[in-house]
Amino acid sequence: MLRPIVFVCLLSLTFAALKRTAQYKGTTLKFYVDQQDTTIFAGAILNCYDKGGWLVMPKYSNLNQAVASVARGYEAWIGGSDIYGEGAFRWNDGEDVEWANWSPGEPNNGGNDQDCMKINHKMQSGSGNWDDDQCHDLFGYVCQIPNKKASPQERSKFTVFSGQNATSYFQAKSFCENRRSRLALMEDVNTFEHRVPGIDGSSFAEYWVSHQQDVDSCGTISHDGISYARCLQALPFICEQVAPYDLSVSDEEATLEIGSNLNVECSAFGFPTPEVKWYRHNVYVAHQKRGVAKSTLVLDNVNSEDDGMYVCKATNEVDGERSTTEGYFWLGITIILG
CATH class of the missing domain: 2.60.40.10 (Immunoglobulins)
Known part of the structure; x- marks a missing residue:
């Protein structure tokens, strides 16, 4: 029973598509689903861990409603299974499943190999009902991540302007704002190298980003990290649009x-x-x-x-x-x- 999960632990999906997010009591719920990055149960666990959180465990009604809402219209993995004892469902942290929201007739261990839990059974929009399913089936998943680890830049769309568009820091900032975006607020090279399209890995070029040290010194980013240049110098730049983040109730x-x-x-x-x-x-x-x-x-x-x-x-x-x-x-x- 454990073999499929152990085998696929090597198959963590790095480039997951974020579909929808929500705030819940100091954490961020992030729903990932797309044709190329739906994943098996073990993959969902690893992907959430890689993002600094865990595959959500809706132990209470309020959290279950929130998870159902953020994943509405889709079936999605949640962090529970009975892989260590048929019918004895446990959350991934080892706690027994006490409060439950199973669909009528579930769990039924169909085919004698349904061990992993998913929400929104039968894809009812926001139903919140649970089902047991085969752990190697492919679904989206909901991660729960402490807010201090939930980077808003995962929700960013970056656009690079280079060549004839090279300009001063202040003109680059105005150019971005006129296109309903902002000069990219980028904090680390990892985001620059892995999430900004069209960046040449062998290039030493610097790009304007939204950091200003003083009236004459403005922020740039390159493969060497964050640096500063004279603000009136003509450089390529990166604009950024950001889906809503840091929602507070x-x-x-x-x-x-x-x-x-x-x-x-x-x-x-x-x-x-x-x-x-x-x-x-x-x-x-x-x-x-x-x-x-x-x-x-x-x-x-x-x-x-x-x-x-x-x-x-x-x-x-x-x-x-x-x-x-x-x-x-x-x-x-x-x-x-x-």
Whole structure:
């Protein structure tokens, strides 16, 4: 039973396509899926580990709802299995699966070789139902990564301008901004060498990036690392668009008495500046105050029908495609008996 997992531990997929992200209690949920990088269960574990996190383990209802939402419309691996004992499902950290959300009739160990857990059974949009499946089948997966390790540049689209486009630092910055992007904010050579298209590995060229030491000295990047050059020098440069990141929700969970009031603010960063909106049951919430890259959910005189999950969505357009990051707020209602 262990042989397939041990064998594929050598097949970690380095270039995964990020489909959707969400914030959950100090961590980032990242959903990866695409035709070329769906993976087997063991590959999902290794890929999440390589990104500084773990294959998500939705041990509680709220986290399960968040995972179902971020992977909605797709079946995705989650971090549990019964590979060490048929029917005795455990999370990858060794804890027994206690709270569960199995689909009716599941787990059924179909074909006597279904040992690994996935969410959104039958691809029901955001169903959150679990199923056991063959560990060597190919699905997307959801990683849970501490925010301090979740780099926003994984959500960046870089464009290089060289040759006749070489210009001063300040003109390069304006050029990028006029194209609804920014001069790339790049912190390390690894991103430069592996995520920026069209970079010549043998070239010693420097490119303007968004660092300024003083009025005369501006940031560059090359294969040698971050450096500085005279700001008026003509150099090639890198523009960057960034899907929404660092989404923040002022309250993630609250229990209110009937008739109470509460405001919950959601904000995010991104380039272009994202639109931020609140939804409930996939319907736009009318009672919200929207601003630049933020929106405040206004809950006045709440009643029993207002409880449940509210979703904040920050959306912009990167390279012609809509990109979204989500955050969640759960409201519980308490009835006070006289």
